[in-house]
Amino acid sequence: MDKIKNRINELIELINKACYEYYVLDNPTMTDQEYDDIYRELLSLEEKYPELVREDSPTHRVGGEAIDKFNKVTHKTPMLSFDDIFNDEEIESFDERIKKTISKPRYTLEPKMDGLSGSLIYEKGILVRAATRGDGVTGEDITINVKTIKSVPLRLTKDIDIEVRGEIYMSKSSFEKANKERRETGEKEFANPRNAAAGSVRQLDSKITAKRNLDFMAYFIPNPEDYGIKTQEESIKFMKELGFVTNIKLNGIANNSRDIISYVNDLNSKRESLPFAIDGVVIKVDSLEDEKILGFTARVPRWGIAYKFPAMEVLTTLNEIKFTVGRTGKITPNAIFNPVHVDGSLVSKATLHNEDYCIGKDVRVGDIISIRKAGDVIPEVVEVKLDRRKDGSIPFKMIDTCPICGTKLIKKDAMHFCPNDLCGARKIEGLEHFVSRDVMYIDGFGERIIEDFYNEGFLTSIEDFYHLYKHKDELMTMEGFGEKSINNLLDAITNSKNNSLERLIFGLGIRHVGKKTAKILAMHFGTMDKFMNAEYDTLNNIPDVGDIIAKSIIDYFSNEANIKLINKLKELNVNMEYLGEKIDTSNEKVNGKTFVITGTLSNPRDVYKAKLESLGANVTESVTKKTDYVLVGENPGSKYDKAKELGIKIISEEDYEELVM
Numbered sequence: 001m002d003k004i005k006n007r008i009n010e011l012i013e014l015i016n017k018a019c020y021e022y023y024v025l026d027n028p029t030m031t032d033q034e035y036d037d038i039y040r041e042l043l044s045l046e047e048k049y050p051e052l053v054r055e056d057s058p059t060h061r062v063g064g065e066a067i068d069k070f071n072k073v074t075h076k077t078p079m080l081s082f083d084d085i086f087n088d089e090e091i092e093s094f095d096e097r098i099k100k101t102i103s104k105p106r107y108t109l110e111p112k113m114d115g116l117s118g119s120l121i122y123e124k125g126i127l128v129r130a131a132t133r134g135d136g137v138t139g140e141d142i143t144i145n146v147k148t149i150k151s152v153p154l155r156l157t158k159d160i161d162i163e164v165r166g167e168i169y170m171s172k173s174s175f176e177k178a179n180k181e182r183r184e185t186g187e188k189e190f191a192n193p194r195n196a197a198a199g200s201v202r203q204l205d206s207k208i209t210a211k212r213n214l215d216f217m218a219y220f221i222p223n224p225e226d227y228g229i230k231t232q233e234e235s236i237k238f239m240k241e242l243g244f245v246t247n248i249k250l251n252g253i254a255n256n257s258r259d260i261i262s263y264v265n266d267l268n269s270k271r272e273s274l275p276f277a278i279d280g281v282v283i284k285v286d287s288l289e290d291e292k293i294l295g296f297t298a299r300v301p302r303w304g305i306a307y308k309f310p311a312m313e314v315l316t317t318l319n320e321i322k323f324t325v326g327r328t329g330k331i332t333p334n335a336i337f338n339p340v341h342v343d344g345s346l347v348s349k350a351t352l353h354n355e356d357y358c359i360g361k362d363v364r365v366g367d368i369i370s371i372r373k374a375g376d377v378i379p380e381v382v383e384v385k386l387d388r389r390k391d392g393s394i395p396f397k398m399i400d401t402c403p404i405c406g407t408k409l410i411k412k413d414a415m416h417f418c419p420n421d422l423c424g425a426r427k428i429e430g431l432e433h434f435v436s437r438d439v440m441y442i443d444g445f446g447e448r449i450i451e452d453f454y455n456e457g458f459l460t461s462i463e464d465f466y467h468l469y470k471h472k473d474e475l476m477t478m479e480g481f482g483e484k485s486i487n488n489l490l491d492a493i494t495n496s497k498n499n500s501l502e503r504l505i506f507g508l509g510i511r512h513v514g515k516k517t518a519k520i521l522a523m524h525f526g527t528m529d530k531f532m533n534a535e536y537d538t539l540n541n542i543p544d545v546g547d548i549i550a551k552s553i554i555d556y557f558s559n560e561a562n563i564k565l566i567n568k569l570k571e572l573n574v575n576m577e578y579l580g581e582k583i584d585t586s587n588e589k590v591n592g593k594t595f596v597i598t599g600t601l602s603n604p605r606d607v608y609k610a611k612l613e614s615l616g617a618n619v620t621e622s623v624t625k626k627t628d629y630v631l632v633g634e635n636p637g638s639k640y641d642k643a644k645e646l647g648i649k650i651i652s653e654e655d656y657e658e659l660v661m
């Protein structure tokens with residue numbers, strides 16, 4: 001047995017060394033064949049002797065059993081982000097602001113990776129937990145998924161306890177590959193590498209994550225002083241020594257805004273040629289001592305900032321203006337143009353919103369237009385190059401009948417609608433909405449699949465999703481499907497029955513009820529029955545709901561067909577209750593009390609606010625007679641004076657800790 005154990009240890013060492021050389025040093029010393037051989041040997045030993053499988057074995061990288069949901073994780077130190085800035089002037093003012101406190105600052109400059117931040121916790125050098133940022137205070141436990149990322153060391157070169165933060169991202173080549181596969185299977189393509197990374201790391205089935213080929217770039221140690229580190233630059237070196245991939249070669253140093261701007265321009269010119277997507281430069285004060293002096297504002301650290309590159313604009317030719325019908329019947333004109341790469345993704349269409357927008361921009365088929373990605377995600381038409389317009393172009397004209405069912409359109413404000421509830425396009429859109437990520441999250445349904453199932457008559461209403469299993473044999477004969485893919489789809493449908501109520505409310509497609517409102521309603525009413533039977537006044541009085549939404553909900557439930565649909569879903573065991581986090585009201589000293597926070601505390605104010613609110617407190621901005629407690633940090637301002645004047649209880653950070661315990 002000892003001999004086998006030794007061989008397993010030896011194989012793991014060899015594999016880890018090969019990965020380190022490949023990913024961190026960028027200098028492979030083993031051929032793919034050699035790697036495969038030792039990997040397979042390890043795998044077969046582990047299969048034979050499961051009791052000898054090590055926690056940090058590289059074979060965990062293929063993923064494990066699927067899980068039901070991600071557990072919540074509270075970060076030891078809140079995971080913050082920086083404020084964004086967008087131009088040279090703002091870089092100059094940042095530098096000036098820092099120089100008011102630190103006379104000769106030195107800055108580290110790093111590419112701003114375009115993925116999602118992750119926190120990795122190692123104990124005695126072994127990866128024990130990985131989490132998403134979440135709201136900064138609590139994230140989600142994504143350990144099994146992160147273990148599949150080959151550039152994440154499962155074991156460090158030192159047996160230490162440490163937390164390392166960095167960006168989980170998808171390289172441009174993996175992104176292209178993933179989208180190619182999705183095109184082939186008819187699934188909706190990822191909009192950009194960031195969405196692809198975020199979607200892949202939040203898979204309940206880690207085997208899917210493993211296939212997506214994610215990467216990790218380390219950039220931050222929350223408690224560097226524990227390792228004798230004095231600067232951000234040293235942090236990066238230390239992480240590299242531990243076995244992490246860092247951007248050490250691309251990072252820069254600056255002492256003033258001129259040098260920062262020149263680094264920004266230089267990096268921007270290299271941007272296209274980098275193997276991963278970046279969206280700016282992160283500027284950090286290098287000295288950790290200086291960082292401490294600078295501290296935080298209410299939300300963000302003062303010692304750093306994120307400069308975002310201007311959105312890229314690309315020229316192309318407008319080939320067609322195509323009208324689509326949304327699930328509410330809204331008609332949208334869309335620009336269909338020659339495909340172009342914008343910020344790392346290939347785009348070929350952009351919304352033109354409505355008639356007024358098209359007329360305002362004077363878009364015409366055949367025009368040269370410039371495209372950019374608004375907020376880095378949704379492509380938009382920036383302008384028409386009027387000087388390049390060809391003779392004989394025809395001005396835009398809005399249609400007056402539905403392009404799908406031919407019904408005469410009606411106009412409300414700037415928008416046109418198809419009033420026909422039975423319009424096929426509206427139904428398909430509604431079905432696509434129902435399965436989408438933010439709604440019932442039924443993975444595996446691309447646009448094309450919904451359309452095919454609709455055209456074949458398997459899917460005509462939401463309810464039909466839950467009857468699809470009856471048609472399994474027929475579905476299996478459809479092009480692009482096999483037993484496995486149908487089983488996965490049916491499993492995903494069954495799992496969706498357990499979703500919390502807000503997803504179902506959002507999925508019903510009630511006009512004006514978006515994701516946020518659905519959550520407010522689900523939290524307020526707790527059950528579908530209470531929501532369905534709510535009166536106008538009750539709905540109208542809920543904060544953030546109001547008249548328009550209240551009327552729309554009443555309207556929806558006054559339609560007999562909608563009540564029938566919900567009753568059918570109930571019979572099919574679709575969950576009708578809110579399952580989300582409830583406020584913990586057990587701490588009587590905090591629940592229902594009103595707090596004001598002032599002065600510099602050891603964390604940004606939002607951290608205290610989130611905790612207090614989770615315990616049922618109100619956190620407000622100004623001190624009044626109604627305030628119960630004022631939490632006071634260093635250098636408090638007028639709120640402190642006001643609290644003293646009104647005789648309101650003043651508490652320190654320690655008192656606070658005791659209060660919320």
Ligand code: IVH
Pocket residue numbers: 080081082083110111112113114115116117167219220282301306
């Ligand atoms: S440092 C206190 N370094 O951009 C903030 N962040 O606002 C510590 N990001 O949400 C983060 N590249 O997800 C840092 N080299 C880098 C980064 C980086 C990308 C992301 C991060 C954060 C946002 C910064």
